[in-house]
Amino acid sequence: IQTDALWFDQDEANRTTLGAGDPVRGDIQDGADFRRARLAATGQAWDNVSYMLEMDFGFPGRPSFMDVWLDIDDVVGSNNLRIGQFRQPFGMDGLTSVREMTFLERGLPFAFLPFRQIGATLYGCDSDEVMTWAVSGFRYPTDFNGGNIGDNGGYGMAARLTGLLMNNGPGRGLVHLGGGYSFVDPSNDSFQYRSQPEVGIFETGGGVPAAAPTFVPPFVDTGIFQANNSNLFNVEFATALGSFYSQSEFYFVVVDRPGQSTVGFTGAYSQVGYFLTGESRTYNSKGGVFGRVKPNHSVGRGGGLGAWEVAGRWSYLDLTDDDILGGTLNDLTAGLNWYINPFTKFQFNYIYAMLDNPIYGDSEAGIFAMRAQVDF
Amino acid sequence: IQTDALWFDQDEANRTTLGAGDPVRGDIQDGADFRRARLAATGQAWDNVSYMLEMDFGFPGRPSFMDVWLDIDDVVGSNNLRIGQFRQPFGMDGLTSVREMTFLERGLPFAFLPFRQIGATLYGCDSDEVMTWAVSGFRYPTDFNGGNIGDNGGYGMAARLTGLLMNNGPGRGLVHLGGGYSFVDPSNDSFQYRSQPEVGIFETGGGVPAAAPTFVPPFVDTGIFQANNSNLFNVEFATALGSFYSQSEFYFVVVDRPGQSTVGFTGAYSQVGYFLTGESRTYNSKGGVFGRVKPNHSVGRGGGLGAWEVAGRWSYLDLTDDDILGGTLNDLTAGLNWYINPFTKFQFNYIYAMLDNPIYGDSEAGIFAMRAQVDF
Amino acid sequence: IQTDALWFDQDEANRTTLGAGDPVRGDIQDGADFRRARLAATGQAWDNVSYMLEMDFGFPGRPSFMDVWLDIDDVVGSNNLRIGQFRQPFGMDGLTSVREMTFLERGLPFAFLPFRQIGATLYGCDSDEVMTWAVSGFRYPTDFNGGNIGDNGGYGMAARLTGLLMNNGPGRGLVHLGGGYSFVDPSNDSFQYRSQPEVGIFETGGGVPAAAPTFVPPFVDTGIFQANNSNLFNVEFATALGSFYSQSEFYFVVVDRPGQSTVGFTGAYSQVGYFLTGESRTYNSKGGVFGRVKPNHSVGRGGGLGAWEVAGRWSYLDLTDDDILGGTLNDLTAGLNWYINPFTKFQFNYIYAMLDNPIYGDSEAGIFAMRAQVDF
Structure with missing residues (x-):
């Protein structure tokens, strides 16, 4: 469960931009919402078969399928096969659990990811857990119920490879390098890339003030545009030493359009974190992502300060190219x-x-956001 | 799970009133429905942190957030802090669990309650559990997904204080007195108070007879009216002795309107119950409400009659004042x-x-209603 | 969880028929989807009271109520009473669990069944478990939330009786004979019978190719037609010997229409299965249906081939009679x-x-369908 509260401070130019010329329609309201509220059933169907069924009830008006899959272990050597809907293997940020993110939302280049689609993936790691690999095929785009149809395309693939250049154990030095590639031929022959400013809330129903937007609008948006297919590339780089850690990625997508020029968009982010209370960020060597933070001294009946962390991020997304005027x-x-x-x-x-x-x-906005999160 | 079946007997004037002049549109259909079907995940995240995530699937077309919160114990003295969506601390009837209600629905004045909103509350009781108190702040109105937005208001607070004037132990005499206050400044600058006649079912989809209402219409309804804010007050009084118990409340709300006169509405109910099989109604001294009925001899494989209870209630709601013609x-x-x-x-x-x-x-209606309930 | 992938091959006449004259609108798209994703809570509320609350999240845009009931054991002799929403006692195919079906979908005559409705049933079997019986009353039609309203009708009943003519134990010879009767007076005074070709997927949202159907359309469909009531009959016959088993049913429905001739429709199916790996199909003698297949040697860490089964079915549905041109x-x-x-x-x-x-x-279509299923 993630409960969010947000306060917005926009300049006049920002309100005008987001309202497409109308500052009232672009005046984002303060608010509070459940960002995520998920229930999952996971288990072992047999000694080599596991499953997960996860639903999110935080979307307005409907529950949405999250991870819904079955895993069969060791189908090709020590590689596992996963069938169902899952996060496609692409991008360190996208594969990090939402429960273990440093900030409230993932960085802006998340807009490029295929993310959760219905398909199958083969994944594994070497026996020393120095490298991880994954390759998948999927139907695209998958709706919030896991459905996709289409005779003309509607397929995609993704692949990711990561390795540890250094790993001296928790807090003693770690360098992660990774890269990914994804090709998508969408069934509806179109794409749309867009992003909110790394926060988002919704309200539905009759309680919304007149003329105000009921959600945080995307700040950058290509709109829906015709496309044959896309080629997406990324590079990942992460380090950890003592109580410090950093994570950076660069993304580049090339979209082939019917009867029009090819367009390309880029994104990047770089983030750092530091624990004031002495913890180190753990690394999940089977998944090739950072793991959960466990305070050295939890705030419990026996006292304890918990873990305190300060963090910073720069995030960049350029959706303007040729005749596509998505903004930067x-x-x-x-x-x-x-x-x-x-x-x-x-x-x-x-x-x-x-x-x-x-x-x-140009325009600017300042946003203050709080979240209370509990998971189980 | 609560499964309801209803049969209606309306006089002609009642059909005409509810159909706004058209007796066919006001002819409530007999029916059957699931009133509530809830799944909850609750647990302990740490020795001083607990959580609850409860969804109701009984609403037509969508699951709705019920209690979704995390609790931190003993944050100020022995008081607990709750963050998320929960029933705001106001009114003995509203705070009694739906699983433990004497009648199928809460009394008519329930229409005034802020009830479930997203916010935070501090609550506790004295060490002898003679008094309970709670004070909360929240966003208002919260939609069925826990969302609320709005720059101009959208805040509310509620407070409740209860005490036991007498408590000689189960069945040996108990007198409960309580009171509450709530102030609400809605984000949409409007209110609507209304109530069904203490029953309600729905049907959606194509199976509804033509022209008939698909749900039980509100018998009294102020309609949506412009408002700055509301001040809500109540008084609670309850007793228990032997197999008898009683519970009564009086509610009064004053609504300040922009450029118009202030309006006030009142509501009240009084109910009594008596167990023919000798049980006593238990009291939840931490929550300041009546608790669950446990039969002395359950109907099981070993025989037993279960518990039999007779009960009566008078309920009153007056939504007519000045130019607001909501009815009584x-x-x-x-x-x-x-x-x-x-x-x-x-x-x-x-x-x-x-x-x-x-x-x-004036008009009248008689309603016979049955419910089968199981909880777990 | 059931994850399906489908590929369609239609002749031109079939596309034209399904598109009502327009071959583009009748061009079913290949696709993938979650056919079913269900979460259930079941348990024992007391030594003689059990319950089930099951939701399906596979329907587009909303969770739907599946089995939601409470059971009280031994209310009349050894017969159990069930109250809530459940599969009405009619038809061996309809009462077989979806987790234990030989094919992806039930046979075509499933179109006639009242299936899940809100009501009450009394059911049991003799002490030797040679015969089973069940009789139920229900509201009709019940929407996906379990709701039904209506003063003018809206009631139905169903009854089923089965017996074993021979039962020599697992794999040693079994002959099942059964029959059912159901009467329905719908609240909306109308019926519609229709069926997809024993497969079905959905997609919702913006990803659907233009002009293509977003789901597999019904191949036969009476449309909605006025009706007073229906009388439905069926006969069941099933056998099992060694690794072979067979199951067949014949259905006949007579619909009485206001001011028009009575119409009758028929359906039937016959299916056989054979385990190449030596298993026998188990029989659930309390429910009067076939049960779960357990491989002799599961595919696990210790090796094993699993169970391999070949099966065939002929299925028939005739929805054309008099002025109703539903097709065959x-x-x-x-x-x-x-x-x-x-x-x-x-x-x-x-x-x-x-x-x-x-x-x-006349027209024809070939469909290849795959499913991965895991249950728990």
């Missing part, structure tokens, strides 16, 4: 996290969003 | 409950609803 | 099932659908 967004985020025990944390983010819209020009 | 409703209800074990009961209610509508005049 | 469909299906352990299986079906439409004439 730079986000600077400062974060403070208080882990009161391994399963409960409070997060505070201040995001300074600098938007360059090709039509309305 | 008096309900008299006779109830028979059969608790076959602590987790399963059958309830039978006969409700005689006397409606005074400012436009269509 | 014959399906021939070949199936291959691989049970890798008792809880996980892969199914492969090839369905050859032969449609006789009264307006567009």
